[in-house]
Amino acid sequence: MSEVTASAVKVIAFQLVDKEYALPVEQVYSIEKLMHITRVPGTVPFVKGVINLRGVVTPIIDLRSRFGLSDERVDDSTRIIIAALDDMEVGLIVDGANDVLDIPTDAIEPQPEVVGSLGDEYITGVAKLDKRLLIMLSLQKIFN
Amino acid sequence: MDTSQYLEIFIDESKEHLQAMNEHLLQLEKDPENLSIVNEVFRSAHTLKGMSATMGYEDLANLTHKLENVLDAIRNQQISVTLDIMDTVFSSVDDLEAMVEDISAGGEGKRNVEAIVQKLLVIEQGEAAAALDVLDKPAGETILHYDEFERTVIDQSKEQGFSCVEINVSLRADCVLKAARVFMVFEVLEKCGEVIKTVPSSEQLEEEKFDETFTVTLITKETAADLQEKVKKVSEVEQVNVTEVGSLDEPEQHQPATEAVVQAAEVSVPAAIEQPKQPEAKKEEDKPKNAVSNKTIRVNIERLDILMNLFEELVIDRGRLESISSELNHTELNETVERMSRISGDLQNIILNMRMVPVETVFNRFPKLVRQLSRDLNKQIHLDIIGAETELDRTVIDEIGDPLVHLIRNAGDHGIEMPEDRLAKGKPAEGTIKLKAYHSGNHVFIEIEDDGAGINKDRVLKKALDKGIVTQEQSLGMTDRQIFELIMASGFSTAEVISDLSGRGVGLDVVKTTIESLGGSITIDSVEGSGSIFSIQLPLTLSIISVMLVEVEKEKYAVPLSSIIETAIVKKEEVLNAHNQQVIDFRGKVVPLLFLKDIFSVPHQEEDDRFYSIVIVRKGDKMAGLVVDSFIGQQEVVLKSLGNYLSSVFAISGATILGDGQVALIVDCNALIK
Incomplete structure (x- = not known):
């Protein structure tokens, strides 16, 4: 691989309430518009249900309720990010997916002691890019 | 040689041969006198040995070879079939199976087979030991023994003016490349005549599995002295004894075999030899087997799975087409869709049948x-x-x-x-x-x-x-x-x-x-x-099932038809209470009612309906009535899993995609009925 990729990570940046979050691009399969979600009874509250993703039944997690943020609000910019970890494919409901960015690895800092209300167990680090602050997420922790 | 591309075939065929060996061995146990069964086993073992040697699985080839020796001795009636022998043979087949399993799991096919090899050797030699003194005949007489076929060859060549000699070659004890010397000896002998037999077998000679001496039977026109001279010229050869083979009329039964009689088919002496075709002779004794053979091809199961997946997509679209055409109510469209449904129905049967084993x-x-x-x-x-x-x-x-x-x-x-x-x-x-x-x-x-x-x-x-x-x-x-x-x-x-x-x-x-x-x-x-x-x-199948679609408030659920007895509509007044459990009297049986609304905690508005729609389901001989809001109808659906993330959800066995593209959950009646 070239030096550029070695010193930078490509991420998908998305909006949730008032903050920007990021997931490594390799973990993201696709970004979908909101579609009909079939509720699955007897699951944890943050699992909204399942969707038909081109013939594959895919479970959906509402990131707002996963992070204990304010109630869901659906508008035109609401998206489902289909992310995959190991052999699990899960959709994440976010307020808007807006960017693919290259973040230099040296711009990523460990999580400061206090960042908003979000529990730091989901966070692998914080990236500062010009004036933007991106919170890097760990899928592993979100899925559990 | 890169053999990875053949690995799958090798594994498949090995398994088939092992299975065939197992079956025939069981037959043999019931019918120990029937030597044609031994032949079958031998054939399988032999093929397996060849294949595993080609693929480089030494342990497998080695054990098969030992097994083959025992089988050969049985076949030549030097060993009679006893329970002990069968046990050993069976357990060596077990070992072979374990090795093939290991290979198919990506392993090396290695396994410690010392003990079983030892046992096989004991069987092989134990029976031969009794006749060992015959082996130690003084020099000058026939050292080797020949099977019927070899004797015929020798006799015939004598009639044509050739002589048959046994050449006993001793290599020097400090000889390093024994196989190379053997090769050179063979090269010399090939020029003088035809090698018809070697002891130990040519394979063992190649693998240097002999001490210092080996014996070759040669059909030649040269004199014994000339031969002796020629072979002696090969370096590191210590001693050469050439003996003329006399009349071979002696009966076969007292001919022991410390070494299995080498089958003509498997002899592959370094130098090419024109070998008489013994397998043909062997074939004649065979009973016609597998007379009925279906024409089949091997298809990778993955391809069938892909075909099945594609067909599942088609079934989903078929459902969608059906719902569209019933909405539009267009005659020609209806007819076409109907015909397409029929054809895809046939297709479904065929594809499902292909996966049937x-x-x-x-x-x-x-x-x-x-x-x-x-x-x-x-x-x-x-x-x-x-x-x-x-x-x-x-x-x-x-x-x-x-x-x-x-x-x-x-x-x-x-x-x-x-x-x-x-x-x-x-x-x-x-x-x-x-x-x-x-x-x-x-x-x-x-x-x-x-x-x-x-x-x-x-x-x-x-x-x-x-x-x-x-x-x-x-x-x-x-x-x-x-x-x-x-x-x-x-x-x-x-x-x-x-x-x-x-x-x-x-x-x-x-x-x-x-x-x-x-x-x-x-x-x-x-x-x-x-x-x-x-x-x-x-x-019968797990992938496409018939379900009854029901509606509970705004949600759709699918109940597998296989667990439905019937549907019923019951007046509310007919529902009885039996300690905390609402039941109905259904055809003389008391059936407990399960409200899907409550079980699946469906968000619902209070609505007064005078009737309950009930799906009566069963598990074994127990029944229950699932209370739903309405029945939608019966449909063939493709069973899909909820994905690894939601692996176990109570009372939901999976999901399916309906004609309108939405996901419906499949109710697991077995979990609902205790």
Whole structure:
């Protein structure tokens, strides 16, 4: 691989309430518009249900309720990010997916002691890019 | 050589050959005199040896070779078939199977086979030892012995003016490259005549598996002295003895073999030799076998899976088309869609059939299992297999092997009594386990029946009470069948002595869970003193099922048709209350009602309806009524999993995609009925 990729990570940046979050691009399969979600009874509250993703039944997690943020609000910019970890494919409901960015690895800092209300167990680090602050997420922790 | 591309074929074929060996060995055991069976086994072993040597699996080839030697000795009637020998042969086949398993799992196919190789050698040599003195005849006489075919060749060549000599070559003890010297000796001899036999076999010579001496039989026109001179010129050859082979009229029976008679077909001496075609002679003795052979091709199972997946997509679109055309109500469209549905229906049958595998593939390892079982337990057990041709979906086949093994072991261990007990009870000493498979409707039934002791109801109940599996109150109302089913509850084992085979109490409940996870069920019938029947009911296929779609508020659920008895609409007044449980009187039976709304906590508005729509479902002989809002209709759907993330959701066995592209959940009636 070239030096550029070695010193930078490509991420998908998305909006949730008032903050920007990021997931490594390799973990993201696709970004979908909101579609009909079939509720699955007897699951944890943050699992909204399942969707038909081109013939594959895919479970959906509402990131707002996963992070204990304010109630869901659906508008035109609401998206489902289909992310995959190991052999699990899960959709994440976010307020808007807006960017693919290259973040230099040296711009990523460990999580400061206090960042908003979000529990730091989901966070692998914080990236500062010009004036933007991106919170890097760990899928592993979100899925559990 | 890169052999990876052949690996799959190798594994497949090895398994086939091992299976064939197993089957024929079992036959041989019943009919030890029938040497044509030995030939079959030998052929399989020989092919296996060749294949594994080519693929570079030394251990496999080595063990097969030893096995082949023993088989050859049996075939040449130097060894008679005894139980001990069969045991050793069987366990070496087991080892071979384990190695092939290992290879298919990506391993090296290595295994420590010293012990079994030793045993095989003992068999091979033990029988030959008796005749060893014959071997040590003084020089000058025939050292080697020849089979009928070789004698014919020698006799014929003599008639044509050739002479036949045995050349005994000793290499120097410090010779480093023995194989190379052997090669050089052969090269010299090839120029002088034709090598018809070597001891040790040419393969062993190549692999340097001999001490310092080896013997070659040559048909030549040269004199003995000339030959001796020529061979001596090869360096590191210490001594050469050339002996003329005399008349070969001696009968064969007192000819021992420390070394298996080398089959013409397998001799591949470094220098090319014009070998007489013995296999042809061999073929003549063969009975015509496999006269009925179907024309088949091997298709990678992955391709079938892809085909199936694509077809599933088609089924989803078919559902969508059907719903669109019924909305539009356009005659021509309707006709076309209808025809397409019919064609795709036929297609569905064919594709599902392609994935069908006869249960034989699972059953055929059981005769050996039962044989082992009866040896281990000192019982006499006979296995009857009925309906091995019954077909089941491959996905189901893959899963039922282990549960069946367990049930058979269970029948042998706990069911069948010791021979003396059986005789005392007036039964034949030999117990019978009957394994029966048959189709019925959309299901396949597999029954494991034994004529053993049966299940002692009181003991089971007592044990279940002791272990706290049931309470005293519960036990009072239990039917016989329910009591028998307690033995499949986890933490239950009635065996007083824990044996190696079963009775750890972990098995039967695993059997039950496995079968239920396949959408099947298991029931037990037993008569104490005369035996038990475990019957397993399995769905024909797991991927496309017929369901009844129902609506609960705004949500759609699919109930598998296989568990539905019928649907009913009941007035609210007809619902009765039986301690905390609403029930209805349905055709004279009391059926408890389950409100899907509550079970699935569907968000609902209060709405007063005077009627309940009820789907009556069953599990075994228990029934329940699922209360829904409305029935939508019956449909063929493709069963999909909820994905790895949502692996176990209560009362939901999976999901399916409906014609409108939405996902509907499939209700697991087995989980709803306790």
